[in-house]
Amino acid sequence: MTDIRQETDYTLFRPILETEKSFYWIVATLLGIIFWAGYMYINQIIYGLGVTGLNNTVSWGFYIINFVFFIGISHAGTLISAILRLSQAEWRRPITRMAEVITAIVLLIGAVHPILDLGRPDRILNVFLFGRLQSPLLWDVTAITTYFTASTIYLYVPLIPDIALLRDKTDKYKWFYQFLSWGYIGTEKQKHILERAMTILMVMVIPIAVSVHTVISFIFSMTIQPGWHSTIFGPYFVVGAIFSGTATLLVVMIAFRKMYHFENYLKEIHFQYLGLLLLIFAILWGYFTFSEFVTGFYGNEPMEMSVILYKFTGPYAVFFWLMVVLNFIIPVVVLGFKRLKTIKGILFTSMGVIVGMWLERLIIVVPSLSNPRLPYDVHFYIPSLTEVSLFMGGIAVFCLGFIIFSKLFPLISIWEIEEGRNEGLEEAQKRLESYLPSVEQVK
Amino acid sequence: MPRWGMVIDLNKCTGCSSCVTACRMENNIPNVGVEEAQNGRAMNWMEIITEYEGEFPNIRITHIPRPCFQCDDAPCVVVCPVHATFINEDGLVGQIYNRCIGCRYCMNACPYTAKCFNYSTPEIPEAFVPLQNPEVTKRMVGVVEKCSFCHHRLAMAKDLARYEDREMAEDEYQAACVESCPTTAMTFGDLDNPDHEVHHLKHSNRAFRLEEGLGTEPKVYYLKKEDK
Amino acid sequence: MTQKTPKWILFFQYVSLGFIWLLVLGIIVWIINLMKLSNYLHDAQNATIVISLIIIPIFITLAGVLSYVFFGLKRANREEITK
Ligand code: SF4
Numbered sequence: 001m002t003d004i005r006q007e008t009d010y011t012l013f014r015p016i017l018e019t020e021k022s023f024y025w026i027v028a029t030l031l032g033i034i035f036w037a038g039y040m041y042i043n044q045i046i047y048g049l050g051v052t053g054l055n056n057t058v059s060w061g062f063y064i065i066n067f068v069f070f071i072g073i074s075h076a077g078t079l080i081s082a083i084l085r086l087s088q089a090e091w092r093r094p095i096t097r098m099a100e101v102i103t104a105i106v107l108l109i110g111a112v113h114p115i116l117d118l119g120r121p122d123r124i125l126n127v128f129l130f131g132r133l134q135s136p137l138l139w140d141v142t143a144i145t146t147y148f149t150a151s152t153i154y155l156y157v158p159l160i161p162d163i164a165l166l167r168d169k170t171d172k173y174k175w176f177y178q179f180l181s182w183g184y185i186g187t188e189k190q191k192h193i194l195e196r197a198m199t200i201l202m203v204m205v206i207p208i209a210v211s212v213h214t215v216i217s218f219i220f221s222m223t224i225q226p227g228w229h230s231t232i233f234g235p236y237f238v239v240g241a242i243f244s245g246t247a248t249l250l251v252v253m254i255a256f257r258k259m260y261h262f263e264n265y266l267k268e269i270h271f272q273y274l275g276l277l278l279l280i281f282a283i284l285w286g287y288f289t290f291s292e293f294v295t296g297f298y299g300n301e302p303m304e305m306s307v308i309l310y311k312f313t314g315p316y317a318v319f320f321w322l323m324v325v326l327n328f329i330i331p332v333v334v335l336g337f338k339r340l341k342t343i344k345g346i347l348f349t350s351m352g353v354i355v356g357m358w359l360e361r362l363i364i365v366v367p368s369l370s371n372p373r374l375p376y377d378v379h380f381y382i383p384s385l386t387e388v389s390l391f392m393g394g395i396a397v398f399c400l401g402f403i404i405f406s407k408l409f410p411l412i413s414i415w416e417i418e419e420g421r422n423e424g425l426e427e428a429q430k431r432l433e434s435y436l437p438s439v440e441q442v443k
Numbered sequence: 444m445p446r447w448g449m450v451i452d453l454n455k456c457t458g459c460s461s462c463v464t465a466c467r468m469e470n471n472i473p474n475v476g477v478e479e480a481q482n483g484r485a486m487n488w489m490e491i492i493t494e495y496e497g498e499f500p501n502i503r504i505t506h507i508p509r510p511c512f513q514c515d516d517a518p519c520v521v522v523c524p525v526h527a528t529f530i531n532e533d534g535l536v537g538q539i540y541n542r543c544i545g546c547r548y549c550m551n552a553c554p555y556t557a558k559c560f561n562y563s564t565p566e567i568p569e570a571f572v573p574l575q576n577p578e579v580t581k582r583m584v585g586v587v588e589k590c591s592f593c594h595h596r597l598a599m600a601k602d603l604a605r606y607e608d609r610e611m612a613e614d615e616y617q618a619a620c621v622e623s624c625p626t627t628a629m630t631f632g633d634l635d636n637p638d639h640e641v642h643h644l645k646h647s648n649r650a651f652r653l654e655e656g657l658g659t660e661p662k663v664y665y666l667k668k669e670d671k
Numbered sequence: 672m673t674q675k676t677p678k679w680i681l682f683f684q685y686v687s688l689g690f691i692w693l694l695v696l697g698i699i700v701w702i703i704n705l706m707k708l709s710n711y712l713h714d715a716q717n718a719t720i721v722i723s724l725i726i727i728p729i730f731i732t733l734a735g736v737l738s739y740v741f742f743g744l745k746r747a748n749r750e751e752i753t754k
Pocket residue numbers: 510511512513514517518519520536552553554555556557558589659
């Protein structure tokens with residue numbers, strides 16, 4: 001066996017083969033947070049939902065907000081990767097894998113949140129035994145299961161050649177990679193099979209991804225509560241989801257680039273392109289937010305108005321305007337000017353967008369519940385320690401999952417980079433020629 | 444099939460809360476304690492909403508007793524994922540405590556916020572234990588509950604009639620709140636029975652229902668408060 | 672590098688492929704159960720049928736794609752080794 005250090009793309013193998021001390025510290029910290037969250041959740045099981053900050057009017061809080069938020073982030077991955085692959089954008093090569101991993105992990109975390117929210121998690125089986133497909137919650141169950149299955153398969157199939165590489169070139173966990181590689185040895189026929197499967201999956205995954213977030217928004221828009229009952233919610237949620245997903249992808253890319261020294265693979269240009277995508281979605285998001293509120297404002301229905309004023313000038317004004325600044329003003333300013341659009345600038349904006357999108361979910365869920373139609377006393381919703389801990393736990397699971405994945409599989413698709421290097425140029429040239437009229441044809 | 448409903452005369456209601464108390468005793472509603480109540484988790488199936496109009500010295504107060512309206516087209520029923528809230532054979536909106544998974548979707552979907560949730564294990568004060576109503580299921584932590592129009596009373600009246608081999612008379616079934624009202628502000632009966640008083644009252648020109656425009660078809664009518 | 676997969680790994684590969692079909696089967700059984708239930712309760716039969724018409728083919732395609740990849744790769748591998 002040749003020394004793996006001689007490999008051209010050794011940088012990509014390195015995280016799997018070499019483990020630094022700091023890795024164990026990070027894992028220990030994350031595990032600490034996760035155990036703490038687990039302890040809090042056990043508390044909640046024992047004492048009931050009373051340990052949260054919820055009350056009878058505001059009966060949905062952090063858990064549902066985080067559910068929508070996490071599922072939103074999961075749209076980064078598969079959707080972006082599928083679109084870039086389908087459109088054969090050559091700069092996608094180092095990005096797709098990370099995007100897909102985000103989807104798989106975050107989707108799992110998001111899917112757990114409604115269960116955290118249940119008053120009787122022990123009765124979860126009732127959903128399978130006595131479910132009614134009339135309820136939007138059941139639509140969610142089916143949509144998320146579908147999306148999760150599809151995106152995991154879509155993560156796995158392009159991973160096979162890399163697993164085979166690991167099987168052949170390293171000695172670590174040989175049986176594990178042998179098990180997962182499904183006998184891939186890189187013949188023409190096998191490549192062809194993978195390509196075909198990937199095309200089918202890409203075409204399937206895009207509509208599934210779009211529909212999943214629409215279905216999530218249906219939880220809200222199917223009720224007749226002011227502020228929720230709105231037809232714009234479907235596309236609004238989808239745009240918000242891709243927006244927050246792109247921001248997360250950027251943060252993850254920058255973090256791992258620093259951690260594993262991927263500077264030569266993730267170049268300035270990748271961030272520039274994704275930054276452009278982020279800018280477009282910031283503007284789209286601004287447009288949707290504007291049309292969401294302008295219709296309510298113009299219609300001036302008293303119930304709708306009380307919710308809108310609660311957001312604009314009431315107790316939620318701080319969150320609302322902070323969201324507008326983080327999601328619209330900062331991205332447009334930073335990403336719109338070449339001078340500010342450095343990697344640092346993009347990192348700053350993306351983190352802002354993630355926070356801003358979380359605030360958006362907060363602003364959707366709570367104010368509508370805080371403004372019931374009948375004049376009740378409403379208690380301001382303040383999340384308890386349990387809810388905050390579980391949120392932190394969710395984030396910790398995300399980081400941990402990502403780090404463990406990076407220790408088992410390459411975070412940047414090695415075969416795709418290789419393919420790009422070896423065949424991409426020629427192929428791209430051919431493709432370009434096929435798009436353009438040749439000189440003979442025109443003359 | 445009778446369409447059970449209620450008419451509440453807001454002119455007569457003094458806001459004395461005896462319906463609230465009667466309901467609590469009838470349906471074994473747990474006490475959540477002062478602290479929890481201050482957190483907005485007080486549980487009441489029947490609740491009195493007080494509306495204030497006007498500036499300070501010339502205030503007009505309206506007390507609106509609010510049970511669950513047993514909507515014919517109930518927004519809370521369609522959203523339940525497990526059929527734990529449903530329209531039962533008597534046209535009332537029932538709640539199956541043993542099936543509810545506690546997702547609280549129905550609470551959010553109800554436009555009248557008529558449901559409440561057991562945030563902690565329900566506790567009944569020691570002194571009240573002998574006064575518990577054996578006809579009403581005790582609820583457990585983590586489920587949603589709401590006014591049932593004292594459905595157990597209907598079941599009992601039906602059983603009695605079947606036992607005595609006769610038709611059930613309409614007045615055998617009364618909700619506890621209606622019985623307890625000292626000013627007879629509430630009238631209970633079959634809304635579709637043209638001979639019954641509720642039928643006349645619901646066609647009075649003072650009659651209205653809350654948020655009628657939503658199309659939920661509540662079965663509780665109010666008679667508007669008029670200034671004398 | 673061509674190498675034969677050990678028997679026990681092969682066995683687990685088949686088992687893991689079996690899981691995806693088990694999932695599909697589970698989903699189908701679940702949906703049929705819900706259809707029966709909705710029929711019994713007279714409650715939104717149309718919605719149930721529409722959703723099942725969408726969901727079941729999607730899952731079957733997904734599992735089908737995965738099996739196609741699995742058997743395709745295996746066959747190509749065998750051909751290469753026997754060559
Ligand atoms: S008042 Fe609310 S809880 Fe009662 S039936 Fe109507 S929607 Fe359901």
